[in-house]
Amino acid sequence: MTDALDIDLAPVVAEQPDPLLFATVSGAHLYGFPSRDSDVDLRGVHLLPAADLVGLREPEETRSRWGYLPVRAESRTWGRDREGVEMDLVTHDLRKFVRLMLRRNGYVLEQLLSPLVVHTGEAHRELISLAPGVLTRHHAHHYRGFAITQWRLFEKTGELKPLLYTFRVLLTGIHLMRSGEVQAHLPSLLPLVEEAPAYLPDLVAAKAAQEHGKAEVDQGRVAEDVERLQKTLDEEQALSALPETPAAYDALHDFVIRVRLDGPKG
Incomplete structure (x- = not known):
């Protein structure tokens, strides 16, 4: 390591x-x-x-x-x-x-x-x-709240870092609700969550070059994808086999x- x-x-x-x-x-x-x-x-x-x-x-x-x-x-x-x-x-x-x-x-x-x-x-x-x-299934609240905070930061700054954080926590939450596994590594989540946007590997590559770089993205499309993943997280929480307590x-x-x-x- x-x-x-x-x-x-x-x-x-x-x-x-x-x-x-x-x-x-x-x-x-x-x-x-x-x-x-x-x-x-x-x-x-x-x-x-x-x-x-x-x-x-x-x-x-x-x-x-x-x-x-x-x-x-x-x-x-x-x-x-x-x-x-x-x-x-x-x-x-x-x-x-x-x-x-x-x-x-x-x-x-x-x-x-x-x-x-x-x-x-x-x-x-x-x-x-x-x-x-x-x-528990209520861990979805943690990831939902974290995603909202990071998305607002992205809207304010336009930086790539909070945008990647937004996608990462949504995918982590969705995968957790489905599998009971805590997986925080975004590249590993991409094949596990079929709803993950196809452009995420390009954003990861861009982030490697600059910690606080701007996100060169279609903001309308990105907003739609974030909203879609938020809805998916809600649905998976309702369906999750994880316990209440x-x-x-x-x-x-x-x-x-x-x-x-x-x-x-x-």
């Missing part, structure tokens, strides 16, 4: 003040349309000591860190005008992350299930095994207690 991004992320993980249960790459690299100057978005879970949760001080349940990482000299083949890449790391304490999982939050599930793994362990693998038990609440409750008391294992 680090070879694919041409950077070594292990030191970032090692310097965190509390143990990380996992760290994965999210953002455009996970979604399948990074640009040559895309930041690296690291997401994960840290484990606070039990004492931090029972005292008077507010625990640091969410941590954010920004940095600038060097790129190996032999891998500078993109025509970069710099010798590094921006990185941001956001982690939640285990309890907060699991609570987010139980709130039909597709974003944290995509982080958990990302195949771009920087750091993992037994707790990460067990949490992945529990993830299907939080999926999470099934894994008790198992996740026990998991959080056990990992907190016993600590992470490799």
Whole structure:
């Protein structure tokens, strides 16, 4: 994974003040349309000591860190005008992350299930095994809302990035409602969702060249396709075999207690 991004992320993980249960790459690299100057978005879970949760001080349940990482000299083949890449790391304490999982939050599930793994362990693998038990048909609301937000941003800016985000989340939501699988990688979704517009590979290729480039598209046609996919998501939510409520609440409750008391294992 680090070879694919041409950077070594292990030191970032090692310097965190509390143990990380996992760290994965999210953002455009996970979604399948990074640009040559895309930041690296690291997401994960840290484990606070039990004492931090029972005292008077507010625990640091969410941590954010920004940095600038060097790129190996032999891998500078993109025509970069710099010798590094921006990185941001956001982690939640285990309890907060699991609570987010139980709130039909597709974003944290995509982080958990990302195949771009920087750091993992037994707790990460067990949490992945529990993830299907939080999926419900109401996750469609997450993807519908995210798509609306990104579409409005596209209408305001005309940039390709929010347009690709709009299509990506709609296709992720449709596929999830049909299959029960969280798939965030847009190129992988194209053959899985037959309603995907045929021009999306061209937009992905255009995005690779420029992070904030304008979208050279027929806006009327694009608007029709977005509306069509929104309707498809509505229909698939109504037909979905996914349950109404999470099934894994008790198992996740026990998991959080056990990992907190016993600590992470490799």
